[in-house]
Amino acid sequence: MTPRCVRITAIISQIFIIVWAVVSLVVSFNQNNLIMYFTGGGGLGSAETAEKITSWATIVYCVSCLLLTISNLIMCNDARFNKSGKFTLVPIVMSALTTAVLPIAVQYVTTVQMQLVSKVDGSEALARLGVYNRITGALSYLVYAAMIMAIAASAVYTYAKNQNKSVTEKE
Numbered sequence: 001m002t003p004r005c006v007r008i009t010a011i012i013s014q015i016f017i018i019v020w021a022v023v024s025l026v027v028s029f030n031q032n033n034l035i036m037y038f039t040g041g042g043g044l045g046s047a048e049t050a051e052k053i054t055s056w057a058t059i060v061y062c063v064s065c066l067l068l069t070i071s072n073l074i075m076c077n078d079a080r081f082n083k084s085g086k087f088t089l090v091p092i093v094m095s096a097l098t099t100a101v102l103p104i105a106v107q108y109v110t111t112v113q114m115q116l117v118s119k120v121d122g123s124e125a126l127a128r129l130g131v132y133n134r135i136t137g138a139l140s141y142l143v144y145a146a147m148i149m150a151i152a153a154s155a156v157y158t159y160a161k162n163q164n165k166s167v168t169e170k171e
Contacts, residue, residue: 002078003160009153010072016146017065017072023139024058035131051125053132056109060102061136061143067098068143068150075157088161091154099147106140 027034032050071091074081081087110133118126 002075003156006153006157006160007076009149009156010075013146013149013153014069014072016142016149017068020061020139020142020146021065023142024061024136027135027139028052028058031132031135034135035128038131038135039127050128053129055129055133055136056113057106057133057140058136060105060109061140064098064102065143065146067094068146071095071098071150071154075153078157082161085161088158092151092158095147095150095154099144099151102143102147 031053035050071094074087074091082090114126114129117129
């Protein structure tokens, strides 16, 4: 049986992921207005003529959120996803690997995208991308908070499952 604190923490972690996803969508749809607001309205073209930016870092955050969601689902629905006990280590491995790899992956794709945009689209597009990455980077703290909660919950989950297994073996 999964401890109640694990389920609550996994649910809160999932709420952070959902809030990040919703706010990121709103930012994506209103990115031209936000970029104009954050730059003071000048120097980066008009909001009507500027192209939408797709941040590769946001895509990496989406993939990490999917992995954390799988981890949270396993912890919350233990009776459905982990009946045999084979997936006891999956939540902690997934959340730990995601947390370890995410900052490196985000930095890498951001650098590659910035280099590509600077060579192909020019300095104005690069400046717009930089501002947009700062906005989405500030939102990423929600993902990191969700990761911290997922790691803590998965550690308790793994410990509780291993304790239950050892008690069952002794009997």
